[in-house]
Amino acid sequence: MNSQIYIALDFESGEKALAFLDEHSLTGVAVKVGMELFYREGPWIIKQLQKRGHPVFLDLKLHDIPNTVKKAMKNLASLGVDVVNVHAQGGSEMMKAAREGLDEGAGNGKRPMLLAVTQLTSTDEQMLSEELQVISKVEDSVIHLAKLAKESGADGVVCSVHEVAGIKASCGEEFKTVTPGIRLVSSEQHDQKRVATPKEAKRQTTDAIVVGRGITQHPSPKEAYRQVEKEWEYE
Numbered sequence: 001m002n003s004q005i006y007i008a009l010d011f012e013s014g015e016k017a018l019a020f021l022d023e024h025s026l027t028g029v030a031v032k033v034g035m036e037l038f039y040r041e042g043p044w045i046i047k048q049l050q051k052r053g054h055p056v057f058l059d060l061k062l063h064d065i066p067n068t069v070k071k072a073m074k075n076l077a078s079l080g081v082d083v084v085n086v087h088a089q090g091g092s093e094m095m096k097a098a099r100e101g102l103d104e105g106a107g108n109g110k111r112p113m114l115l116a117v118t119q120l121t122s123t124d125e126q127m128l129s130e131e132l133q134v135i136s137k138v139e140d141s142v143i144h145l146a147k148l149a150k151e152s153g154a155d156g157v158v159c160s161v162h163e164v165a166g167i168k169a170s171c172g173e174e175f176k177t178v179t180p181g182i183r184l185v186s187s188e189q190h191d192q193k194r195v196a197t198p199k200e201a202k203r204q205t206t207d208a209i210v211v212g213r214g215i216t217q218h219p220s221p222k223e224a225y226r227q228v229e230k231e232w233e234y235e
């Protein structure tokens with residue numbers, strides 16, 4: 001994985017996302033495009049970002065029957081994005097199908113990295129047991145899903161910083177971890193339940209981090225980005 005800090009471009013339109021990057025001179029930084037932006041703009045926004053030199057993580061968290069996911073991934077691979085993902089809870093057949101779709105869609109080009117989302121960082125123990133009736137701890141469920149993802153051909157997982165060590169111990173150092181829920185100040189949680197600072201993320205040896213509101217809603221986004229970079233690269 002070449003890029004290590006992804007800015008989550010959770011904007012309502014492509015115009016706003018591109019204006020944000022321009023206004024704050026965030027030239028060529030790696031970005032994550034999620035459902036909000038992609039469902040409005042489609043492949044156009046990906047092309048615009050690529051034209052400007054931004055590596056793109058397309059975060060659509062696919063979760064459907066294996067055949068549908070395979071065909072969808074074939075189409076996403078043809079966009080030439082760097083990273084895509086699925087929900088590990090879709091199961092091993094679905095993840096294998098995702099990988100096959102990516103291999104087919106990439107052809108002779110570079111295959112996008114396939115990540116699996118274990119448990120969303122907005123999920124906590126109470127929600128898991130009371131709402132979803134999953135009778136295991138978040139951490140155990142995450143490790144189980146990470147192992148399943150690895151066996152099914154994923155390159156890594158999206159997980160919370162607090163789960164990185166357990167995942168690396170169970171799946172091997174080379175299995176990638178990408179961690180959202182990053183805050184410059186640990187008290188600013190928004191709707192995330194399991195947060196950490198970039199410094200802590202680095203200490204936990206995660207491979208890449210995703211930072212959204214900590215940068216996009218900061219009074220000085222460029223300064224916030226630099227601060228994240230500083231903590232990530234030098235601390």
Ligand code: C5P
Pocket residue numbers: 008010034059117118119120121122158159180181182190192210211212213214
């Ligand atoms: O604003 P914030 O830094 O919380 O944004 C985190 C980003 O990471 C959002 O775009 C969210 O959809 C995404 N994400 C997440 N948890 C996951 C996977 C992706 O928060 N497990």
